Every structure is written in C-alpha cells, then in structure tokens.
Amino acid sequence: MFNKIIILGPQGSGKGTQAEFLAAKLNLPNISTGSIFRSEVDAKTPLGLAIAERMKNGILVDDEVINKLMAERLARPDCAHGFVLDGYPRTLLQAEFLETVAAPDCVLEINISDETAKKRLGGRLTCPQCGKIYHPEYKPARVAGQCDVCAVALITRADDEPEAIQRRLKRYHEEVAALLKYYEAKGILIKIDGTPAIPVVKEEIFNKLGL
Ligand code: AMP
Numbered sequence: 001m002f003n004k005i006i007i008l009g010p011q012g013s014g015k016g017t018q019a020e021f022l023a024a025k026l027n028l029p030n031i032s033t034g035s036i037f038r039s040e041v042d043a044k045t046p047l048g049l050a051i052a053e054r055m056k057n058g059i060l061v062d063d064e065v066i067n068k069l070m071a072e073r074l075a076r077p078d079c080a081h082g083f084v085l086d087g088y089p090r091t092l093l094q095a096e097f098l099e100t101v102a103a104p105d106c107v108l109e110i111n112i113s114d115e116t117a118k119k120r121l122g123g124r125l126t127c128p129q130c131g132k133i134y135h136p137e138y139k140p141a142r143v144a145g146q147c148d149v150c151a152v153a154l155i156t157r158a159d160d161e162p163e164a165i166q167r168r169l170k171r172y173h174e175e176v177a178a179l180l181k182y183y184e185a186k187g188i189l190i191k192i193d194g195t196p197a198i199p200v201v202k203e204e205i206f207n208k209l210g211l
Contacts, residue, residue: 002106002209003028003082006089008179009110010172011165012117012124013194014201016133018110019086021202025211029078033066033087035131036073058159058168060090060175067097074102092178107183108205109176110194114169121165125154139198 005022009015016032023030037055040048047069051061060066070088073079085104089095098104112120125134127147134141134154142148159168183189190208194201205211 001026004102004104004106005082006085006104006107006183007110008107008176009194010112010114010117010176011168012120013110013112014198015110015194016086017139017198018108018202018205019084022205022209023084025206026082026084028082028084030084030086031070031073031079031088033070033085033090036069037061038131056158058164058171063091063093063097066090067094070094070098071101089179090175092182095179095182104183105188106209107179107189108192109180109189110192110201112194116195117169118162118165121160122162124156124160126157126160127152128155 003026005026005028007015007019007022019030019032022028037048037051041052041055042048047065051065054061066088074083079102083102089098120135120138123135123137125136125141125145126132127134127150129150129152130147132147132149133139134147136144141154143151145154146152147154158164180189192201192204192208196204
C-alpha cells in the first residue's frame with residue numbers, strides 16, 4: 001500500500017480535490033504548501049511577510065525556506081504513517097531533499113490540456129477564510145457564492161484572473177518537466193487523465209493505487 005504520495009498536476013487539474021479524497025481514504029494528512037503559505041501571508045507571520053510578494057507574483061519561494069518548512073512539517077506525529085503532498089516538491093532540489101527526509105513511494109500526475117485548464121480556472125472561486133475552492137459548474141458550493149464550511153462570501157483569487165492563468169500554466173510546464181523525468185526514472189510515476197468528471201478521476205486513481 002502506498003503511503004507517501006505526491007500529487008502533481010496543473011492548476012485546474014483537480015489535484016487539490018483528489019488529494020483530499022486520497023488523504024481521507026488513507027487516513028493521512030493532506031499537506032498543501034500553497035495553503036500553508038497563504039495562511040502565513042494572511043496571518044502576517046515573519047515568513048508570511050517575507051514571501052508575500054513572491055506569492056503574489058507566482059514566483060517560487062526559495063528551496064531552502066520550503067525545504068526547512070517541509071522537513072519540520074513531515075516530522076510531526078500525524079505524518080508517522082505517511083502523507084499526501086500537494087505543491088511539494090516543485091523543483092529538482094526539493095525532490096532530492098525530500099528523498100533524504102521521507103522518500104515518496106508514489107507520484108501521481110494528473111494531466112489535462114491547457115484548454116481544459118483555462119476553461120476550468122475561469123470561474124474558480126475560493127473561500128478567503130479556509131482556502132477551499134469551488135466552481136459554479138464543476139464543484140458548486142451548496143449555497144451559490146458561499147463557502148460550505150465557513151459560510152463567508154467566495155472570491156476570485158488574483159491568480160485565477162485570465163492573464164495570470166496563462167502565465168501559471170506556462171510556468172507549471174517548465175517546473176514539472178524535470179520532476180516528471182526524475183520520478184519516471186525512479187519508476188514511481190503514475191499518470192492519470194484529469195479530463196473526466198471529479199468522481200471518475202477519483203475512481204481511476206483509487207483503481208490504479210489498488211484502493
Ligand atoms: P500554489 O497554490 O500551489 O500554486 O502555491 C502558491 C504559491 O506558493 C506559489 O506560487 C509559490 O510562491 C509558493 N509555493 C507553494 N509551493 C511551493 C514550493 N514547493 N516551492 C516554492 N514555492 C512554493
């Protein structure tokens with residue numbers, strides 16, 4: 001059974017949602033670096049203040065900073081039996097560092113075309129409080145425009161605006177190429193088609209992982 005799982009995929013591939021499903025099924029913590037960083041920024045912690053500008057511009061936080069943060073996070077007791085990682089590693093240096101902390105045993109790459117990504121991301125809504133993501137068509141909130149958990153009004157994140165989406169997709173492809181090669185060579189890369197509806201993708205993942 002896999003228990004140290006990495007999820008890769010472009011924005012709009014549904015990787016956050018699938019990470020949640022997997023973590024719940026395997027009873028493992030779902031660790032999203034984007035969410036961790038966003039709460040640091042919102043809480044104006046020293047780390048948050050230091051990285052706010054980079055995050056706003058979609059520039060990666062320094063490898064040393066994220067590696068240290070992840071080493072601490074993965075050493076917590078809730079990771080004793082494994083984890084689902086969303087957003088880490090993002091660079092080869094991070095991947096190599098992770099091997100020394102807790103080597104992953106499964107890397108899922110959820111693939112969608114850029115066209116599909118653009119269609120899905122346009123219209124994406126985020127809860128400003130908990131970071132949960134919705135889409136009126138693909139993942140509607142129970143009450144339109146309102147977070148199911150926090151009941152606050154949903155917003156469009158600055159990086160979900162059209163120009164930002166194009167930039168992020170380009171950056172994603174540049175970033176992920178080296179990681180895919182790295183994990184493919186290790187023989188632990190599993191490719192998933194992220195085009196179908198969320199429950200179908202979930203089933204494909206569970207099947208391929210023998211769950
Ligand atoms: P995300 O929501 O995963 O797109 O992450 C939002 C932002 O957080 C990124 O644009 C980076 O600034 C930062 N970030 C998240 N994960 C990492 C990582 N593994 N390495 C460096 N920066 C990261």
